[in-house]
Amino acid sequence: MSLHLYSHPLASFCHKVLIALYEQGTPFENHLVDLGDPDAKADFLELWPVGKMPVLRDQARDRTVPETTVIVEYLQQHYPGARPLLPADEDARLHVRLWDRFFDLYVQTPMQKIVADRRRADDEKDPRGVAEARATLATAYGMIERQAGEHGWICGEDFSLADCAAAPALFYAGIVEPFAREHTRLAGYHDRLMxxxxxxxxxxxxxxxxxxFPFQHLIPARFLKDDTP
Structure with missing residues (x-):
């Protein structure tokens, strides 16, 4: 097996790459990294000293590839599947990259701020930072509501890199900061993703x-059933 993915089973950014791999039907071996194990942590830091997951290791090409967007583009370049996740047209590709970055920066990042704060001791919590994160999510939700169509995906009729980013971002964000009632297009898009x-x-x-997951009591029941995500 040439491709080895180093990941965490709950990490939203790892899910982004897994979705891309499953979309393409790309063979790979998934290594779940336990950072609580000193030996496993040391091995992973040897691979990628920054310590952030996921990381893709391509043994055949002797390449270590970090960062989710770079990983997905690397896969499309060297291990293309039946469905390209980035369009050939340059303008369309820029549009997909924009929405990929949007979901990473304005949905994933504030969501992770809220989750991380939940794990902190009471005297270390950052209520102002959490409030700002929730405000960022509210703005992002409004923008997705305007962008999402009645059908199809965030950048049109083709499932793309941007949708790979959107799915885990909205899965967790929708738990920690539920969508407003008026966000019907966002909710529909989320359901199509799921x-x-x-x-x-x-x-x-x-x-x-x-x-x-520190908000596991808020996970909707439909996601806890064996026959649904």
């Missing part, structure tokens, strides 16, 4: 670890 086979598979694999 019904996508690659996304269903990703969350089926993550489900045994949900009890480690």
């Amino acid at each position: 019904d996508r086979p690659s996304v269903r598979r990703t969350y089926s694999e993550a489900r045994p670890y949900f009890h480690f």
Whole structure:
């Protein structure tokens, strides 16, 4: 097996790459890294000293590839599947990259701020930072509501890198900061994402670890069933 993915079973950014791999049907070996194990942590830091997951290791090409967007583009360049996740047209590709960055920066990042704060001791919590994160999510939700169509995906009719980013971002963000009632297009888009086979598979694999998520009591029941993501 040439491709080895180093990941964490609950990490939203790892889910982004898993969705891309499953979309393409790309063979790979998934290594779940336990950073609480000193030996496993040391091995991972030897691979990527920054210590952030996921990281893709391509043994055949002797390449270590970090950062989710770079990983997905690397896969498309060197291990293309049946469905390209970035369009050939340059303007369309820029549009997909824009929305990929949007979901990473303005949905994933504030969501992670809220989750990280939940793990802190009471005297270390950052209520102002959490309030700002929730405000960022509210703004992002409004922008997605305007962008999302009645059908299809965030950048049109083709599922893309941007949707790979959107699925895990909205899965967790929708738990910690539920969508407003008026965000019907956003909710519909979220439902389409959650019904996508690659996304269903990703969350089926993550489900045994949900009890480690600090907001696990807020996970909707439909995501806890064996036959749904």
